[in-house]
Amino acid sequence: MKKSLVALAILGASAGFAQAQSSVVIYGTVDAGMIKRTDQSLAIGKRANNTLGFKGVEDIGSGLKALFQLEIRYEPDSGTIEQGANGVQRPLFQGQSRVGLQGAFGMVRLGRGLTAFQESSTQFEPFHGVPSPAGFQTDLMVAGYTSDPLGSVGNSTNRFNNALFYNSNVYNGFQINATVGTKEASTGSAAIVGRGSLANPQYRAGSEASANPYSVSATYTGAAGSLMLAAERNAVESRLLSIAGYVMATPELKLMATRVQQDRGHTLFNSEEARSWVVGANYKMGQGKILAGYGQKNQGALNQGMQKTKQMSIGYEYSLSPRTYVYADASNKKGPTIPSSMNIYALGVNHAF
């Protein structure tokens, strides 16, 4: 049967490529720039995520489509897979790995990807969700919340593994999105002391979730703007609520605001609270775009003092082509867990392919 395997391989070479043409799309981004942070030396790094993706859609008739998407994430300055804290390598397909069906009922997918809340919220962030510390996405936009506290060390903080993803179709501008994860334990997850002790942590290393993680978002999008309501609960039962919206003040001017509230009472005493808000604006000028935002995060025990983080950022993007732009950012962040005042400057190029 090897021969037949080879025959298949050869047929596959044509059949397969026919498929490639009809179904496999290769896409991605390379974003690299020079970054200067107050407490660090000049570095080459990224502003946006760097991706190399493979996706496809198959029309299987009667209004049904099968679809898949596999998205590699990497660090262009070192050529490695995307790295989390302490240089821990993240999954190869850190971006997402999902397969599903789409039809009149909406879209159902299985695998790993952004939660409903995390995926919905980026459009309300003034730096359109880039992970750069000059943006707000990874901290203030989510009040320091993590979607995957029991994931492997260094893993993503805004995705669910082992999840089912549902997205309704859009009816008159309304859409519902829901993500539900299993309680499955992750290899290499760290212990969480929480309300336990070092000797007896609330969540041991490799623990299962104590409740199914879920995330829901509801959005309305019209000509004038968009509104989002979202709620999420992670594997250690931290709860997040968010309301966000944007308005198109003029065709060039987008104004946006987000409010997020996190309740970590399940793992912290005194019902530990975290709250944040971000306001921002995008203004288009020909091939240029100005990005500006300001936000605050408060965390602590309500009956005690709350610690405050403040961030102000401004950026400029200039499009050299539909797929390539250069950018310059300046940002200041003040807070308890970082240099009392940290400035970040970035200058780089972003190329989509």
Next chain:
Amino acid sequence: MKKSLVALAILGASAGFAQAQSSVVIYGTVDAGMIKRTDQSLAIGKRANNTLGFKGVEDIGSGLKALFQLEIRYEPDSGTIEQGANGVQRPLFQGQSRVGLQGAFGMVRLGRGLTAFQESSTQFEPFHGVPSPAGFQTDLMVAGYTSDPLGSVGNSTNRFNNALFYNSNVYNGFQINATVGTKEASTGSAAIVGRGSLANPQYRAGSEASANPYSVSATYTGAAGSLMLAAERNAVESRLLSIAGYVMATPELKLMATRVQQDRGHTLFNSEEARSWVVGANYKMGQGKILAGYGQKNQGALNQGMQKTKQMSIGYEYSLSPRTYVYADASNKKGPTIPSSMNIYALGVNHAF
């Protein structure tokens, strides 16, 4: 020469793509579903292997072809590279990485891939060789045999690294396949105590093979069915013999049976034996297919009691399109090394691209 490099890059962009069209095929599978195992909570997992592959065939004239194949394996529920025991990541190209020539002499390839026996045997397995525990491939079909005992921890159990692969062409339905590995040591291989002691194991960590691993299979395939004879010896000189066959009782009904015998006497006292047999059937009904199988594995010392493992599985596949099907499996497995009786239920989707 950078300029010329760039010139090349630009030419390459066209020439290269011309190549891509003529030679590089991107293919793969995404298989994800919900799995419930007696002793585990509901999980998202896979039934079949998940692959992202790159392959090509070049006609180099006078009946000769050059061919290559690189096959990534991954876990869609977590986005990681395929993982072995304890979440150890397997090689990036776990599926295979081979290059070779094909002609009147047959096909010769170098690299890493399934052994002759492992690749030939899957067509006689009632769940067409899927790694799901609801199938028989990874345990009963091979009597618990592993092709790569001295490979890196977590590595594949049915492949040879550092091997030469030969496949004859098919003459009147007959074909011979052979795989021979070098004695090369693998980085990160574990010690095997075998007939030694913990202090002085028979194979130290990072040992070379004590004899060249080899695998041979001979098959005859006709209109009515197919027959296979195979033999394999791994790096620690465990020996495997297998006979398998299927008959097409009707165009819709495929009946199959396999018998495997393993001799681990080189590393275990009392000439440790392992024997297994699997019978199964596939029945096509329109876009649907029923998969059913039953098998037993006996292992131990012949002059003492043999331990018995029994497995019974039934599955159903429904094709939504030539490239997409949904499946439902139910399986029961009884044995010494697992929950005395383990049930597995799976429900999912498989999409080829």
Next chain:
Amino acid sequence: MKKSLVALAILGASAGFAQAQSSVVIYGTVDAGMIKRTDQSLAIGKRANNTLGFKGVEDIGSGLKALFQLEIRYEPDSGTIEQGANGVQRPLFQGQSRVGLQGAFGMVRLGRGLTAFQESSTQFEPFHGVPSPAGFQTDLMVAGYTSDPLGSVGNSTNRFNNALFYNSNVYNGFQINATVGTKEASTGSAAIVGRGSLANPQYRAGSEASANPYSVSATYTGAAGSLMLAAERNAVESRLLSIAGYVMATPELKLMATRVQQDRGHTLFNSEEARSWVVGANYKMGQGKILAGYGQKNQGALNQGMQKTKQMSIGYEYSLSPRTYVYADASNKKGPTIPSSMNIYALGVNHAF
């Protein structure tokens, strides 16, 4: 917005593929052979680098181009990502990960890649820069120099991470190339005792560079041949100087010579010197090509004895097609740090796609 995301995905499926056709080139190499080294058993290995790459060029008008290149490196005999010393896995995009712009000013790129010297020098190496120990590239061609001494353990020895790469256009055969790295520390870098002590090494694990690494090369290429002058300084301030050239004695015969000098005085006492020279020839005969070279490396303290390494290699390549050739090499290397005399024989196939 998921719907719109899907809409995008579907548009993306066509738009994206339009891009794939216009911008994403998939290319690579599979090189595998049998290698016998005096002190090792017969092995399957590689002679040239094994790559799977993705690259693209976008014409953005007014003479400007945006370009990117991502290059996976792997080991075909085991299917793993390319491995460094002790099987440590290198970055996924070990080959390179760069993005940049090209125009009348030349080409500017950011990311990770070969330094100006390392990329320029390969054309003067008789085995056109293959990493095989039968070639001279990785040792004698660079006098044992490493471009990335503070990189993660097992990382490349001839690349800069976190660097800016400039290449001028070619004016009347002249070209200037320059690479400058940041002082950024790498995760997982080992300590370098240098002029310190084990207790207080000159460079602690995870150290930043003590000076910005840089590499410059200037080349002149005409019909009769080419000449190169290059200088490099790495993160621990080792300095390298090189002069190299080749002449086309006849259209079939290329004669080449290289001289390299390395000063490691910053980390070693007695101004530790390393010097090497390599001479070689390539001779084309129809579809065949003979490769021959001889070189010496001297290292030590000038005021003490210098240790000598000598290498002599001969190889033959036979092209089966424009993209596929078979090769046979024989090499002898004598030196202090290896079996006093080591022979290497290699026989294999190289396929480009």
